[in-house]
Amino acid sequence: MIVLDLFSGAGGLSEGFLRVGSTFVGHVEVDSYACKTLKTRTAYWNLKKENKLEIYNKYLLGAISTKELWELSNITNSEDVINEAISDKTFPKIIKTINKNLKLKNIKKVDVIIGGPPCQAYSVIGRARMKDAVVNDPRNFLYKYYVKFLEKYKPKMFIFENVMGLKTAGNGEYYRSLKKALDKAGYHIEENIMYANDYGVLQSRKRIIIVGWKKDKRRKNYPFPEFEKIKLDYDITVNDVLKDLPITYPGNKIEGKDLYAKETNKYLKFANIRSDDFNILTQHETRPHNEIDREIYREAITAWNNNKERLNYSELAERRPDLITHKNTKTFTNRFNVIKADEKASHTILAHIAMDGHYYIHPDIKQLRSLSIREAARLQSFPDDFYFEGPRTSIFRQIGNAVPPKMAEQIAKKIKDLI
Incomplete structure (x- = not known):
């Protein structure tokens, strides 16, 4: 799969897609430290593919610097990690960088877009802490840029992950606007709640997952994917x-x-x-x-x-x-x-x-x-x-x-x- 990752954070969602052999044409993230984490993890995957993990292990042991790790794993000149806040001002620049990555990797199109806008403005805890300021928080509207990327690259599918409060924030208006925008962009969506402890994670964590398909007149049904749940055949505790x-x-x-x-x-x-x-x-x-x-x-x-x-x-x-x-x-x-x-x-x-x-x-x-x-x-x-x-x-x-x-x-x- 050819994947574009938006609002990447440290790359937890990316990590899952890398494990199944995906190729990324961009990780877009505003936090500079998270971007450094993404670069170091990209170095790990590059070295793993080349059977050179002894270099990465030297880094973990403090024998080489971050700069040396990035140089030895051929990511110093890479622009896969894009450290930008997504906005009207930066959108053209980000698109230009992604297009450059596509060309360098001889890739014609993106298969899947993944990610979810920052959740602080949607989460119940975040709304309680921010009080009236939450109404004017620009993060409430970052989903519009997610839709702009869909309109630009027209992937076959997308995965949109967020907190439960997404559906109730702004009395539900943000969520209704999101669904309308996705429909207008040409995507059929299905949503479900996923519990992390159903998938081998020892944590009671639940999130809304929205899956979108590019609409196809030949297709009648778009059921929510049956992600395989993991049932361990032995007792396990935290x-x-x-x-x-x-x-x-x-x-x-x-x-x-x-x-x-x-x-x-x-x-x-x-x-x-x-x-x-x-x-x-x-x-x-x-x-x-x-x-x-x-x-x-x-x-x-x-x-x-x-x-x-x-x-x-x-x-x-x-x-x-x-x-x-x-x-x-x-x-x-x-x-x-x-x-x-x-x-x-x-x-x-x-x-x-x-x-x-x-x-x-x-x-x-x-x-x-x-x-x-x-x-x-x-x-x-x-x-x-x-x-x-x-x-x-x-x-x-x-x-x-x-x-x-x-x-x-x-x-x-x-x-x-x-x-």
Whole structure:
């Protein structure tokens, strides 16, 4: 498949399509750190095709620089990753770059467009945080550019992914306008809700997936694709994603060769997170926490482990006033949440993980910390050889905004069959 990726983020959706052999003619993304991540991952795939992953492994071990990695993988002069905010001003420039990529790769047309505009303006949490400002947020209207790309390249199909709030934002007006614009552009659409834990991801994450087909007078039916769900024939819990990583503490980073605490396991191999022969740990990095927060984490972990109860901040204020640092104890009382290691799926990894770790407390009471970068990435089904570029806050945001690669892979397999 020839694919164009819009609003790419760190490339979770792209990763799924790359696994089925797709060729990309562009990844368009506004965030500069996410673009660096996309370039580094492109380097990985280029080197993998050439059986030169020893170069990539040198990068993971810090033996070569990012610049050297990009040069050795032939992406220094590549324009596949387009770091631009999509707007009326930049649209012609982006089209020119994509057309140049098509020509260089001797490709005549795009088969599939994938991606979804930033979801902050559509998400319920984002609307609550932004309040009245959400009405004038320009991100509400980025779907119009998605349609412009469809009109320009006329792909056979497209995949549009977004949060559940897409349908209710602006009292549903944005969604109604989107459907009208897609119909006018010549596409029949079908939508469905996809749950990540149906597709091999140990996370309770649900998203709206809109699938579009170029209208064909010879065709009568356009059923929503039956993406193959994954039913594991063995018991698995969230702990299986975490237990081979070494114990750590707040504000620490563990990276290097032969640093895993245990051998890989059946699930990690199945999900393409860690293979038998991969032994380089990167980005097992935690944010710092003060002692009050760590004591609250102890309370939260104890409440879950002993009674399967979630810590309530207002109740904590009555019982342990010495731990209360927020004046508001009546709203957002669920601000502390433990990753449920003994369940089959964690709660959703959101971009908010970049703000603080209180909603993503590691279940081990000996560690009293929030998730590391690598642990959050694993719960999103990113492989351990996927390296995120940028500072810790940006990386957490990239992870929280991403489509889980394992789910994306199931989408890509079916779309490839249909194409």
